[in-house]
Amino acid sequence: MYQEDKDDTTRVGLWITFGVVALVIISVISAMVVRQLRGTAAASPAAAVVVVEEVVLIEGPLEGELVGTLFFETAQAALPADAAVELGKVVQALVTVPSRRVVLSGFHDATGDAGRNAELAKQRALSARAALAAAGIDTSRIALRKPEVTTGTGTEQEARRVELRVIE
Template sequence: MSDDDRDDSRKVGLWVVFTSVAVLLLGVLGFAVTRSLKSPSAPAATTAVAAASGASAEAADVLVDLTPTGPALAVLYFETGSASVGAEDAAALAEVVKALAGDGARRVLLSGYHDSTGDPAMNAELAKQRAKAVRAALVVAGVPLQQVLMRKPESTTGSGTDREARRVEIRIVDAP
């Protein structure tokens, strides 16, 4: 075997090793990105919004004990296991911003709901994360954080589909 043949074999061998390592790294990176996108945690904007407004995360996550009355101004629905506010919800969020415009005494009350399938504790946490995602979207749209109130997550009972249960209802309230 000549030196040229050995050099070609080494080049092919190095190319195979390099390609294998690159494919492995891309696979691991793709898995990590996919896993983080499927996570039920709230978007990073929630934390950024709370930090930017000067409020601590604990103060922003206080749940109020208000009983919602009357129809919801808007209802946002979520996919299974998701806490992402969709682009299709922009009109509903704009309606909420418009309803609050110039009235500092009014507040937004967010009520997160979840279906009864699966682990109740995980569902309650997911409903809370959905409400946080809606809160973050409202703050980004211009609603002051102190005007957004959140209720304890609730499980939907009675009739209706699981999709209808995976929702956040938005109401305008006169609250302290």
């Protein structure tokens, strides 16, 4: 009988030890979760602030000095690989003469859905605008023209372009 009592006591001791270890682990994990949630809650108000800038599309004839042209892939608004060279020309022209501005003109062809094509041309111009802003050009110096349809017998690549024109 003495051995059975000793076995029961050992078993109870092991269960108590297991319970304490489990509670410690659960407490540590809970504390980590609470800290994470507090950190997220503290960051949420800052993350909730969204600045929406209105994009005004100008109309009128193309004017200004053509400084660069960006040619985009089909159905893509991501800047092409050689965009840095063309955008660099614009940045240089604007830095050299601070009174200058740039007008971005997005083009698309007449095939397919006209609204979708115009939106894609606009997104391409906005990609160029974002790159110029990232290069330090104030967005007040960057104007976007209303997207326009290409005419004539140009190549498909010419229909997927954004022209970068510097104006005084």
